[in-house]
Amino acid sequence: MxxxxxxxxxxxxxxxxxxxxxxxxxxxxxxxxxxxxxxxxxxxxxxxNPINATVAGDNRYNDQFPNFLxxxxxxxxxxxxxxxxxxxxxxxxxxxxxxxxxxxxxxxxxxxxxxxxFKFNKDLTPIDQMWSANLFMGQLASGSSAQPFATVEDYDHWLKRVDGYLNWLSTTETKMREGMEKGFVLPKSLITKVLPQLESQTKSNLDEHLFYQPILKLPESFSDVDKDRITTAYADMVQNKVVPAYRKLSDFMKNEYMASGRESSGIQGVPDGDAYYQHQIKKYTTTNMTADEIHELGLSEVKRIRDEMEKIKEEVGFEGNLKAFFDFVRNNQELMPFTDPQQVIDNFNAIHDRMKPQIEKLFDVKPKTPFEVRRTEAFRENSASAEYNPGSLDGTRPGIFYTPIPDVKRYNTYSDESLFLHEAIPGHHYQISLTQENEDLPKFRKTLWYSGYGEGWALYSESLGKELGLYTDPYQVFGMLGAEMHRAVRLVVDTGLHAKGWTREEAIQYSLDNEAESEASIISEIERYMANPGQALSYKIGQLKIRELRAKAEETLGEKFDIRQFHNQVLETGCVPLALLEEKIDNWIALQK
CATH class of the missing domain: 1.20.1270 (Substrate Binding Domain Of Dnak; Chain:A; Domain 2)
Known part of the structure; x- marks a missing residue:
């Protein structure tokens, strides 16, 4: 035995x-x-896509710009x-x-x-006021973005890249002419917003031209011979290539293209618009939800958040209705205290300082990549929203939170805390930087972007304000609710525009009725949704999924629930479609039990 x-x-x-x-x-x-x-x-x-390499801090392809069209x-x-x-x-x-x-x-x-x-004709509307490649190339041209201008080789690389870019820019007119023949054109209101962006690059004064800015920052270490050669080459590039190309495209869009512009506001106004919109919903939300389902969800979220807003209105003692309170907040001079744009930047840095003592209660892993707040560049400031640009993969270039300040005296601070939580910390800066720094992920996952996850995380981050020592002022709480309302309204107006035949004006009015954003800001937002159907849906869909997963974990695990570990689980895998995130969190909950 x-x-x-x-x-x-x-x-x-x-x-x-x-x-x-x-x-x-x-x-x-x-x-x-x-x-x-x-x-x-x-x-x-x-x-x-060598632009993606440059953004990631990989400089091997800095001289290339393929003709994507x-x-x-x-x-x-x-x-x-x-x-x-x-x-x-x-x-x-x-x-x-x-x-x-x-x-x-x-x-x-x-x-x-x-x-x-590839089934759709997206290339036939290659230029818009918000998302197209010419705007990002303007950022690179400024000399203060991802394109490096530190060596003679860097300056030469940019000259070659601009040649490739101008080939693309020329092809945009060809594609738009094809679009005019086939019924794929921008709405007139968007063309109107593109024109000043193009015209700003037709300036003859070299020192004021965006594409000449790197010359104003030439390193002193360059030899006189190199300085003279590069300066001459950049002057020629601007005067004889960039300015004529922008002038030609601007004239075309101002005249022939404007005459053919759409009167309709939504993507239903182009052939196969419904099918394209359903594709966009899936692409941006990473779900199989329909436009009708999202519209109804939006209406229900708008109602819920309005009820929360009513409580803030009562707390501050405002006696009018909610719409009147929106107007009061929009125009409250006490919430517009700044006279210099630097004060806006300083205020965001002060918000960061207030959060720092609390951050370790929610996060035990923090990014190493540095972080900065900057003002949005003037050439795109009037049409831009606040945004985050990632740092380089190696962490040598900081993550940057850009905030537009077109009129500092009208800059309203009521939503600054929630905005910082979303665009900066712990929103996009934590989410993107921790992904890029995670050595366990394959390279392709370090730079992936799924809006449902990425924007969902950023909007979820706005709800962490109280836990991070913010939202002590009722107006900042209202700002948080306003930011969430803004994303709930998006569910209604984006689907309204692109699936239910709403006009631009109807979408603007619905937004004015339900949120405290300024009219100018709301117009810019509605036109943003018109330019990129479906993108605006991702924020609320992703946020609701992450909230749902946190609630499930808290309820199931009880005292075993650790918020820091939950955040690690959400962040460590980087951007993933929401169904895969849910599967991961469910498995984690089961293991914790």
């Missing part, structure tokens, strides 16, 4: 000593091959997604680790959603 038992143990020990070794070798081989595919996907993606480029891009979809699907789930299975699911999603977009 004992001997038999001993032999049995030896046999079992032998099996377990040998079999894992075989499995381990097989697993290591599969993992190595899988990792190679992920790395190749990322590297090939940078070659196809050419048939050749689109064929290469489509082949890229088809090839990697095929490669990734060849890996068996059972031979992958949990992290690898998640990477496979994400890459499958990424390929599928991008391949689906």
């Amino acid at each position: 004992t001997q038999k038992f001993t032999i049995g143990l030896l046999a079992i020990a032998f099996v377990f000593a040998c079999k894992p070794k075989e499995n381990q070798e097989t697993s290591e081989n599969v993992s190595g091959a899988f990792a190679e595919v992920l790395d190749a996907y990322y590297e090939d993606g940078l070659k196809l 050419s048939d050749d480029y689109k064929a290469k891009l489509k082949g890229h997604y088809e090839d990697y979809k095929s490669q990734i699907e060849s890996f068996e789930e059972a031979k992958l680790s949990d992290t690898e299975r998640l990477s496979k699911a994400i890459l499958q999603w990424e390929c599928d959603i991008n391949l689906a977009e």
